[in-house]
């Protein structure tokens with residue numbers, strides 16, 4: 001489907017579900033971006049879920065979002081159970097504004113929902129020549145190291161910086177071996193998941209996506225990944241006033257109330273300590289890329305490079321909408 005047509009369909013669906021014109025556009029843009037960067041697990045495949053949550057009144061379509069100024073650098077956003085895309089868009093814009101004024105912008109957001117890809121918000125800051133960290137917590141998926149039960153989300157960690165080239169450095173990674181969205185898509189399409197990413201509910205390794213969803217996902221690097229997931233839960237949840245310690249509701253399965261997810265954005269001017277950051281980052285990347293490569297590797301890529309390539313290629317093509325999602329679009333727009 002052509003990008004513009006898809007955008008207007010998505011916008012009209014969100015408007016139908018009660019969102020304002022502006023917020024509907026924010027949501028449509030975020031979903032289309034996910035498709036364009038190839039993160040289909042965070043794109044159209046989630047549309048019905050968002051709409052169901054609005055219908056069941058656990059996402060507020062007309063939120064009264066409050067931005068409390070704590071200092072010139074620091075703001076606290078109460079998103080009033082808005083859809084995560086809108087809360088995050090407001091939050092990152094505020095963090096950018098604060099950073100431009102004072103050198104550093106810190107924004108904590110509470111009462112939000114699933115916001116999709118952290119990198120999407122990080123890019124906004126990097127495009128303004130700023131360094132950025134984005135954190136969000138997510139529903140239980142990973143068992144804390146040593147525990148039998150999942151509690152941490154796949155809690156992505158995202159860091160972005162300008163590179164002095166057009167392609168930003170964006171490290172945007174879940175702390176689970178693979179992200180939960182990929183397991184959900186595999187469960188929906190009846191595909192197997194790779195070995196070593198999840199255990200079933202009895203603690204046995206599984207490649208069955210449905211069993212993995214009932215069991216636990218494995219963190220990256222064992223106790224280190226568990227520690228990182230915990231850190232993100234503290235920064236996004238404990239610190240901001242959002243839900244934490246396993247209380248974020250699963251957006252697909254739990255409609256008993258809003259998610260109250262927390263996000264934390266930190267945006268920093270790159271020239272705080274050195275006047276020639278751009279030159280220094282350029283040299284840093286150049287030295288790393290020049291290293292001898294292992295067999296089969298043509299180029300050492302920095303995080304965000306392959307995504308940027310995929311985006312450019314996909315931008316020239318129509319967006320491939322699978323039949324089941326076309327059906328969803330029809331139903332939601334009816």
Ligand SMILES: NC(=O)c1ccc[n+]([C@@H]2O[C@H](COP(=O)([O-])OP(=O)(O)OC[C@H]3O[C@@H](n4cnc5c(N)ncnc54)[C@H](O)[C@@H]3O)[C@@H](O)[C@H]2O)c1
Pocket residue numbers: 039042114115116117118119136137138153154155156158170171172173174175178179180300301302303304305306307
């Ligand atoms: N909102 C949520 O609750 C939530 C939860 C989990 C994940 N997510 C999102 O899901 C998305 C996907 O997460 P993921 O863990 O599957 O990411 P991924 O495994 O696809 O990529 C992780 C990082 O590795 C980099 N990378 C990939 N290949 C590389 C290579 N060959 N060389 C160098 N770097 C390379 C990527 O640029 C990226 O920064 C992210 O955008 C994340 O924010 C969201």
